Amino acid sequence: MNETQKIGNYRYRILALLMFATTINYFDRSIIGVMAPTLEKMFGWTNKDYANIMISFKVAYAFGMLSMGGLIDRLGTKKGYILSIGLWSFFGMLHAAVRPGWSVIGFAAARFGLGFGESGNFPAAIKTTAEWFPKKDRAFATGLFNAATSIGAIAAPFVVGWIVHEDGKNWQIPFLITGVLSALWVFLWVRMYKKPEVHPHVTKEELAYIQSDSSAENEEKLPWKxxxxxxxxxxxALAKTTDAVWWFYLFWGAKFLAVTFGVNIHDIALPFFVIYIMADGGSILGGYLSGAFIKKGWSINKARKITLLICALIILPVAIVAVTDNKWLAIFLIGLGAAGHQAWSANIFTLASDVFPKKATASVVGIGGMIGAVAGIIADFALGSVLDQAGNTGYFWAFLIAGSCYLVILGLVHLLMPKMTPLDENLKPIEV
Known part of the structure; x- marks a missing residue:
């Protein structure tokens, strides 16, 4: 504690803002998944209709990731983050204006705008983490703000269960809440954020610590190309294809529990609480673990990849979720898969800032996020079609793939990037 006080800890205030933004992001994103069984009854949606609405979000997210990452690198973190949260808040609230006669088109349009705006959150947050934390602390910092995804996902069922009736009355209100939260965040961000090199509240000692394992970069912009x-x-990008699994839990989890175990809109809060509390723990522990390995003297390459291997092994049991007839065992296994994914995600995000210079980080995260969104689109299309044609047996294949894909993907990542050699500001390998 005394050492932290000597160095200074303003970076943790910035990290708190990243956690707040990510909480809002996932609260906004999760609402429709929680209300899916109710909205389907209200508006008469088929599984394919619901899948198309989810696909609309992911198409925009994919396009947004490609463009927003590069835009944030050009505009800078402060302006880019404000643009992102402003867009997603506007379209999030726009859901409340959708009327029954055009519910599929209306929700698809609102989800499209939401997806484009929300695509900026992680490129901006990872770029901010690279600016404010040394490499040895980035996975843990990323794990902390990434854990806020679960805070948002946990808050959604409790807020929805408290406000929305089982017949759908008051369904619009949760979509409006995030507008107030976003306005508060923008106010705090404008007041508190500057780069650490020019921030009046950052001590010389804290700045030296932040820059302790990375070199200064020039101001020349790098195009995402x-x-x-x-x-x-x-x-x-290959590692980010596992985003499709996370979105499966987020957008289809309530539907699976509803059709398999009869869990309704008022009963879903506790299962989601268990699943996403486990996910929170995974995110924090996964980020801590690779950092602890590095502090023991392991190379970054070894520390990150051994941690990713542990994550992949933890996730394996989720493959049997669809064959169990015990509700709480199914919930526990989904929670275990979510915990492993979030630990995996914390380390995957850090790979980008471990290897690339800070000024290219948002662009790389954006490209990876686009690939993850495309994987999610393919998964939604396939699952929606299978569920309408073959019934709930489609969930068996979904969980089987969700549990087994991480090991395969990790092997391919290692083949593409065996040594994780860092690149300088001109994207040339740095000999270490």
Whole structure:
């Protein structure tokens, strides 16, 4: 504690803002998944209708990731983050204006705008983490703000269960709440954020600590196209295809529990609480673990990849969720898969800032996020079609793939990026 006080700890205030933004992001994103069984009854949606609404979000998210990452690198973290949260808050509230006669088109349009705005959160947050934390602390810092995804996902069922009736009355209100939260965040961000090099509240000692394992960079901008021909970019992008699994839990989890175990809108809060509390623990512990390995003297390459291997092994049991007839065992296994995914995600995000210079980080995260969104689109389309044609047996294949894909993907990532050699500000390998 005394050492922290000597160095200074303003970076943790910035981290708190990242956690707040990510909480809002996932609260906004999760509401429709929680209300899906109720909205389907209200509006007469088929599984394919619901899948198309989810696909609309992910198409925009994919496009947004590609463009917003580069835009944030050009605009800078402060302006880019404000643009992102402003867009997603507007379209999040727009859901409340949708009327029954055009519910599928209306929700699809609102989800499209929401997806484009929300695509900026993680590129901006990872870029901020790279600016404010040394490499040895980035996975843990990323794990902390990434854990806020679960805070938002936990809050959604409790708020929805408290406000929305089982017949759908008051369904619009949860979509409006995030507007107030976002306005508060923007106020705090404008007041508190500057780069650490020019921030009046950052001590010389804290700045030296932040920059202790990275070199200063020039101000020349790098276009996102510059990272496209790097194997490291595609290793990160391949690892991000597992986003499809996380979105499966988020957007289809309530539907699976409803059709399999009869869990309704008022009963879903406790199962989601268990699942996402486990996910929170995974995110924090996963980020801590690789950092602890590095502090023991392991190379970054070894520390990150051994941690990813542990995550992949923890996730394996989720493959049997659809064959159990015990509700709480199914919930526990989904929670275990979510915990492993979030630990995996905390380390995957850090791969980008471990290898690439800070000024290219948001672009790389954006490209990877786009690939993850495309994987989610394919998964939604396939699952929606299978569920309508073959019934709930489609969930068996969904959980089987969700449990087993991480080990395969990790092997491919290692083939593409065996040494994790860092790149300098001109994207040339740095000999270490």
């Amino acid at each position: 510059a990272v496209l021909n790097k194997r490291q970019t595609w290793a990160f």
